[in-house]
Amino acid sequence: MNTATGQPLSPAAGHSPAALHVLDHDDTVAIALRDLPAGKRISTPDGRILVITGDVPQGHKVALADVSVGSVVRKYAHVIGVATAPITAGDHVHSHNLAFSAHEGSSADDAAGEPLGPLELPDRRTFLGIRRSDGSVGTRNFIAVLSSVNCSATVCRTIAARAEASGLLDEFPGLDGVVALTHDQGCGHVAQGQGLAMLRRTLAGYAQHPNIGGVVMIGLGCQMNQMEHLLEGITFRPEVPVVSFTVQEQGGTKRAIARGLEAVREMAPTVTDVTRVEVPVSELVVGLNCGGSDAWSAVTANPALGHASDLIVAQGGRTVLAETPEIYGAEDLLVRRAASPAVARDLLDVIGWWEEYTAADGGGSMDNNPSPGNKAGGITTILEKSLGSVAKGGHAPLMAVHRYAEPISARGFSFMDTPGYDPVSVTGLIAGGCTMVCFTTGRGSAIGTRPAPTLKLSTTSDLFRRMGDDMDLDCGSIVEQGRSIESVGLDIYHRILDVASGTPTKSEELGYGDNEFVPWHVGAVT
Known part of the structure; x- marks a missing residue:
C-alpha cells in the first residue's frame, strides 16, 4: 500500500498481477496471489527478477529482500516481527523464520485527532428503523427471555423455542423472534467483584437494547446474581413489558416454563405494535x-x-x-x-x-x-x-x-x-x-x-x-x-x-x- 495515498501499489512493468501483491514501497515482504512453486521466476515492482526458493502457499508472504537474523521484517510499512533465521529474497516467510518481537510503545502525547477528510457521501442517507420512546432506533424487534444464572438457562431456552414453534411469529409478523439469552455464569461470583459487575452490565445492556421490545427475566432463586440487584441496574423504556420470576417460586421447571410461555404470549401484541420509519x-x-x-x-x-x-x-x-x-x-x-x-x-x-x-x-x-x-x-x-x-x-x-x-x-x-x-x-x-x-x-x-x-x-x-x-x-x-x-x-x-x-x-x-x-x-x- 502506498503510504501517501492508502491505495495498493500498481504492478511494475513485467510484474504479473497474478503473482505478488505489494502493500508499500518500504515492505520487505509481499503476498503471494496464488500458489508459487519453487523455482518460479517473477518480477518485483522495481523490475528485479525474483526466484521463488521454496513452495509458497497462496496468501503467504514472499521475501522481497534479504533479511539477516534479528532484523525486522516490514509489511504495510510497519514492523511485523524479526527474522529468526537468515531470509533470502524469494523465500517463504512464515513462522519457521519470523517471530513476534517487542514493539515500541506509544505515548498519549502522540494523539492528533485530525478530523476525517472530505468524503463523497452517497445519495442514500436513511434507513427504515424502529424508533423507540427514549430516542434510540432499533433494527430488529425481539422478545428476550433472559436468564440471571446458568441454573435457569434450560427453562429460558425451552420457553423461547416453544414460543417460536407455536406459530407466534406468524401470528405477529412485527415480531422478529423470541431469543433466549442464556449463559454459564450468575453464581459462584465474589459479591462485589468485577466478574459479577460485568455480567450484570452485560445483561442490562441486552435488556435495555433498542432491538428488544419485551423482556422475560428468569432466575433460579438462590443464585448469587439475585434478581432485585440485577433489576436495579436496568432502565427499561416505559413501553417495554417486563416479567420476572424464579424457578423456585414458581414451583419447579414445568411451572416456570408455563409461566414464561404465558408471559411471552401476553406481551406479544404490545411488543409488535411498532412501525418502521x-x-x-x-x-x-x-x-x-x-x-x-x-x-x-x-x-x-x-x-x-x-x-x-x-x-x-x-x-x-x-x-x-x-x-x-x-x-x-x-x-x-x-x-x-x-x-x-x-x-x-x-x-x-x-x-x-x-x-x-x-x-x-x-x-x-x-x-x-x-x-x-x-x-x-x-x-x-x-x-x-x-x-x-x-x-x-x-x-x-x-x-x-x-x-x-x-x-x-x-x-x-x-x-x-x-x-x-x-x-x-x-x-x-x-x-x-x-x-x-x-x-x-x-x-x-x-x-x-x-x-x-x-x-x-x-x-x-x-x-x-x-x-x-x-x-x-x-x-x-x-x-x-x-x-x-x-x-x-x-x-x-x-x-x-x-x-x-x-x-x-x-x-x-x-x-x-x-x-x-x-x-x-x-x-x-x-
Missing part, C-alpha cells in the same frame, strides 16, 4: 469485528469495511472497533487518531492491562492470539494480524474508549475493550448498544447474532464461492476484479442500510444467534 444514518450504531482472519483481511474486507465506517461516521453515526488483543502492536495507529491525549491514554491503559493479564497466566504473551487458522491463512504474528484488524476502523478520529459492555455514548468512531474471541467480543458490542454488527472473515467464520444481526463479509471470492450460504458480501473482488476499496466499501454501506431496514442476513436465515450470547468471564469463581 425513515431515519437518518446518524441513528446507526455498528460494531466492527472479525474472525478467522487471513492475509487478505487487511487487503480487501477490512479496509473496505473501514470506508463504510467512515461514511457512517461522516453522517453522525456511531461505529465501534473491538478485540483489544487484535489491535496489539498496531495501537499506535489508533493513538495518533485519538481526539485527545485523554482518549489516547485510556487506550494505552487498556493495552497495559492486557499485557499484565496475559503475563499473569503462565507467563503468556499477546502473540498467543493468532489461531492455527490465521496462520494457515498466511498470518504469522499478532503484530501482522493487528495491522489488518485496525483497518476495519477506517480513518475517522477515535472519540472514546469504552470498557466491556459499557453504553456506547460517544458519537463517531470509538473502541471497546473486549477479548479477541468472537462471540465474547460481539456480545460486549451488542450489550453496549450496537444494533448490528459487520464481521469480516477469511477462513470462514459462521457466526451470527441475535437480537442484533451480523453481516458477514468474505475476504476472498474463493471463500464466497465455497461458503456462499454463510457469506453476505464478497470483498475478494478488490483482488480478483481490481475493484477499488471505496467501491466495495460503498457496497457494504448499502448492505448495512438494507439489513438495518429489516433485510435478513445469511446467518439469520440459517438460525444463528442462540449460542453466540457469551458474556466475558472475569474474576474469581468461588
Whole structure:
C-alpha cells in the first residue's frame, strides 16, 4: 500500500498481477496471489527478477529482500516481527523464520485527532428503523427471555423455542423472534467483584437494547446474581413489558416454563405494535469485528469495511472497533487518531492491562492470539494480524474508549475493550448498544447474532464461492476484479442500510444467534 495515498501499489512493468501483491514501497515482504512453486521466476515492482526458493502457499508472504537474523521484517510499512533465521529474497516467510518481537510503545502525547477528510457521501442517507420512546432506533424487534444464572438457562431456552414453534411469529409478523439469552455464569461470583459487575452490565445492556421490545427475566432463586440487584441496574423504556420470576417460586421447571410461555404470549401484541420509519444514518450504531482472519483481511474486507465506517461516521453515526488483543502492536495507529491525549491514554491503559493479564497466566504473551487458522491463512504474528484488524476502523478520529459492555455514548468512531474471541467480543458490542454488527472473515467464520444481526463479509471470492450460504458480501473482488476499496466499501454501506431496514442476513436465515450470547468471564469463581 502506498503510504501517501492508502491505495495498493500498481504492478511494475513485467510484474504479473497474478503473482505478488505489494502493500508499500518500504515492505520487505509481499503476498503471494496464488500458489508459487519453487523455482518460479517473477518480477518485483522495481523490475528485479525474483526466484521463488521454496513452495509458497497462496496468501503467504514472499521475501522481497534479504533479511539477516534479528532484523525486522516490514509489511504495510510497519514492523511485523524479526527474522529468526537468515531470509533470502524469494523465500517463504512464515513462522519457521519470523517471530513476534517487542514493539515500541506509544505515548498519549502522540494523539492528533485530525478530523476525517472530505468524503463523497452517497445519495442514500436513511434507513427504515424502529424508533423507540427514549430516542434510540432499533433494527430488529425481539422478545428476550433472559436468564440471571446458568441454573435457569434450560427453562429460558425451552420457553423461547416453544414460543417460536407455536406459530407466534406468524401470528405477529412485527415480531422478529423470541431469543433466549442464556449463559454459564450468575453464581459462584465474589459479591462485589468485577466478574459479577460485568455480567450484570452485560445483561442490562441486552435488556435495555433498542432491538428488544419485551423482556422475560428468569432466575433460579438462590443464585448469587439475585434478581432485585440485577433489576436495579436496568432502565427499561416505559413501553417495554417486563416479567420476572424464579424457578423456585414458581414451583419447579414445568411451572416456570408455563409461566414464561404465558408471559411471552401476553406481551406479544404490545411488543409488535411498532412501525418502521425513515431515519437518518446518524441513528446507526455498528460494531466492527472479525474472525478467522487471513492475509487478505487487511487487503480487501477490512479496509473496505473501514470506508463504510467512515461514511457512517461522516453522517453522525456511531461505529465501534473491538478485540483489544487484535489491535496489539498496531495501537499506535489508533493513538495518533485519538481526539485527545485523554482518549489516547485510556487506550494505552487498556493495552497495559492486557499485557499484565496475559503475563499473569503462565507467563503468556499477546502473540498467543493468532489461531492455527490465521496462520494457515498466511498470518504469522499478532503484530501482522493487528495491522489488518485496525483497518476495519477506517480513518475517522477515535472519540472514546469504552470498557466491556459499557453504553456506547460517544458519537463517531470509538473502541471497546473486549477479548479477541468472537462471540465474547460481539456480545460486549451488542450489550453496549450496537444494533448490528459487520464481521469480516477469511477462513470462514459462521457466526451470527441475535437480537442484533451480523453481516458477514468474505475476504476472498474463493471463500464466497465455497461458503456462499454463510457469506453476505464478497470483498475478494478488490483482488480478483481490481475493484477499488471505496467501491466495495460503498457496497457494504448499502448492505448495512438494507439489513438495518429489516433485510435478513445469511446467518439469520440459517438460525444463528442462540449460542453466540457469551458474556466475558472475569474474576474469581468461588
